[in-house]
Amino acid sequence: MDVIIVVAKALVALVICLQVTVLLLWVERKGSALIQDRVGANRANLFGGLLPFNLGIVNTFIADPVKLFHKEDIVPAEADQFLHWLAPWLAVFPLFLTFAVIPFGDVLVLGGREINLQAVELGGGLLFVLAMVSLGVYGVIVGGWASNSRYALLGGVRGSAQMVSYEVGMGLALVSVALTYGTLDLQTINREQGALMWGFLPAWGVFYQPIAFVLFFIAGMAESKRAPFDLPEAESELVAGFQTEYSGSKMSMFMMADFIEVAIVAALVTTLFFGGWQIPYLQRDGFHFPGGFGFAVPSLAVTVLQIVSFLVKLFVFCWFQILIRWSLPRLRYDQLMSLGWKRLLPVALANVVVTAVLVLALEGWTT
C-alpha cells in the first residue's frame, strides 16, 4: 500500500511538471503574440478551420510535438557521439526530479490515512532542489562541447559561466530563508506559512524576506537562460548557442529544460515566499477569518482548494517571467557578470547577516 502511494505521488509530481511545461509552451506562444500584437500559433485547427477563432491549442499540444518527434535525429560526424546523446538527458533529468520534493498540497485524508502531498519527503528538500538545479549546467556545457561547433562551444561556455555565477547569489538568497524558518524541509516551511502575523496578515515568506525574494527571482531567471538573460543561445549572435547542432526530440528536450526551469523558479517562489498551497485563513477544518467568524469545509474540498491554490500561484509567477522575457532587451555579457557578482552577491551576503542578527535579537535572547 505504501509503495502504491509513493509511486502514485511520484507520478503526480512528474505529470505536474510535464503538464505545466506543455501548458507554458502554449502560454508563451499565445502570450508573446498578445504582447507583440500579432496572432501567434494559428496553423493547425480542428474541423478544418471552420471555427471562427483559433487558440493555437491543437498547434502547440499536438501538431508541434508530433512534428518534432518525427524529425530526423542528426548527430554531426565530427561530434562526440556519446556526449552528444547524453547532454539533452542531463539537461532534463535533474529538472524532472526537482518537482518530486516540492509540496503541492497539505495532506490528503483517504480512508483514515493521512497522505502527505509531496512525492519525496526529504528533510533537506531545499538543498536537494539547489543541487538538482545546478546539475542543469552539465547539459549546457556537455551539449556545447560535444557538438564540436564554434557557435555551440561559445554558447556552452557562456551558459555555464552564467549559470554558475548566478547560482552563488541564488544559494545565498535561500540561506536567509533557511535561517528564517530554521529548516530545509519544504513541507515544514510551507506549513509554517499558514500562521498569521498580527492576527490578520498571512505569515508568507515574502513578508519576512522581501529582499531574498527579489534576489532569488532574478537569479532564478538567469538560471533558466531566457531573455533578458538568454546569452547562451542569443540567436542574433550565436545561431542557437549550445543547441545549434541538435534536432528533433533532443532539441525539444533542451527547450523543455528551459520551460521546466521557469516552472521550478515559479514553484520555489510560491513555496518559499508566497505560502505554497496555503490559502489565507483556510485551516484543515475550514475558514477562520480574523474577527472570530468562519465556516467549516470538508477535508477533501480543503485539499482540492489547496492544490488549486498552488497551481494558480505557480502560473501567476510563470506568467510574470514570460512578461519579463518579452518586455526587456538582452543584457550585455559584462552587465550580466557585474549584476551577478557585484550586485546580487554582496546584497545577498548582507541580507544573510541582517537576517541572522534579527533572528537572534527577536527570538534568541534566552540562549
Place this chain on the structure above:
Amino acid sequence: MNPYAALLISVALCGVVATLMLVMSWLLGPKRPTEVKLQIFETGNPPIGSLRGHRFPVKFYLVAILFVVFDIEVVFMYPWAVAYRGLGWFGLAEMAVFVGILAVGLAYVWRVGALDWD
C-alpha cells in the same frame, strides 16, 4: 517509507521518461544522412579546421574558480542556518568571522579586477 527509497522510485520514473524522450526521434524520424547534413553548422560555409585544441578566454576559468570558492562557502552556511537557533550568539560570532573572510575575499577579487569583463 524511507524517503530515499521514494526518491529512488522518482529517479527511476524520471529516468525512463527522459530516456524515452531522448530516443523518440531516433525511433520515429527518417534516417537519411548525407555528408553535408552531417557537417557542423557554420553559417552555410564549409567549416575550416577543427575546434579541438582551440583556446578561449581564460576569464571563464576564473569565473569557475570563483564559483567553487564562493559556492562551497554557501554550502557551509546551510547546516549553520538550520542549527542557528541552538547556537545563539556564539553561532552568530563564528559566522561573522566566516562571512568577514568571505567579504574580504570578495573585496580583493573585486579590487584586482577579476570581476570586470571587457
